[in-house]
Amino acid sequence: MQAAHPSRNPEHMKPLLIIANTPSPNTQTLRSAVADGARSAAIEPVVCTPFEADAAHVRRAGAIILGTTENFGYMSGALKDFFERIYYPCLEETQGLSMALYVKAGNDGQGAKTSVDRIVTGLRWNAVQEPLILSGDFQATFTAQCYELGAGMAEGLKMGIF
Numbered sequence: 001m002q003a004a005h006p007s008r009n010p011e012h013m014k015p016l017l018i019i020a021n022t023p024s025p026n027t028q029t030l031r032s033a034v035a036d037g038a039r040s041a042a043i044e045p046v047v048c049t050p051f052e053a054d055a056a057h058v059r060r061a062g063a064i065i066l067g068t069t070e071n072f073g074y075m076s077g078a079l080k081d082f083f084e085r086i087y088y089p090c091l092e093e094t095q096g097l098s099m100a101l102y103v104k105a106g107n108d109g110q111g112a113k114t115s116v117d118r119i120v121t122g123l124r125w126n127a128v129q130e131p132l133i134l135s136g137d138f139q140a141t142f143t144a145q146c147y148e149l150g151a152g153m154a155e156g157l158k159m160g161i162f
Contacts, residue, residue, distance in 0.1 A: 014060060016045040018047045018065045019067070020066070022067075023076075027104050034146045037146065037151035045150070045154070059094060064099045065101070065102070070103055079116070091123060101120075102149060106136070
């Protein structure tokens with residue numbers, strides 16, 4: 001009998017890393033929905049704030065989901081701090097890392113999206129879907145969209161797609 005491919009074997013699979021800024025109950029709900037979506041695919045994600053996450057977390061990850069608020073037309077300062085700390089330590093070691101982004105935006109979210117895009121392009125990470133922009137007042141549909149994001153990323157990781 002042939003052994004299971006390591007990327008398809010949950011015991012040997014690299015984890016799904018979720019790094020999200022959660023300054024409010026609504027953003028905590030969004031991050032929880034992403035993690036719950038991952039768990040629905042039988043994946044236990046590693047969930048951190050940008051201040052808790054470091055280069056070692058990123059190096060161990062099989063895929064990453066970033067969550068940020070839109071602050072002054074830019075990503076959150078917390079996520080920027082994370083990128084400043086991990087950029088050079090991860091630059092050569094994490095090229096090709098599959099990633100997705102969600103933005104809780106008060107406006108259109110484009111400034112936050114663009115600022116993250118510039119950095120992940122420099123890191124040579126692979127965006128596996130268009131960023132999820134959650135604009136305006138909080139809506140129940142945001143939670144469902146975040147759940148689907150987590151589930152989709154976890155399934156892709158489980159299937160060895162990334």
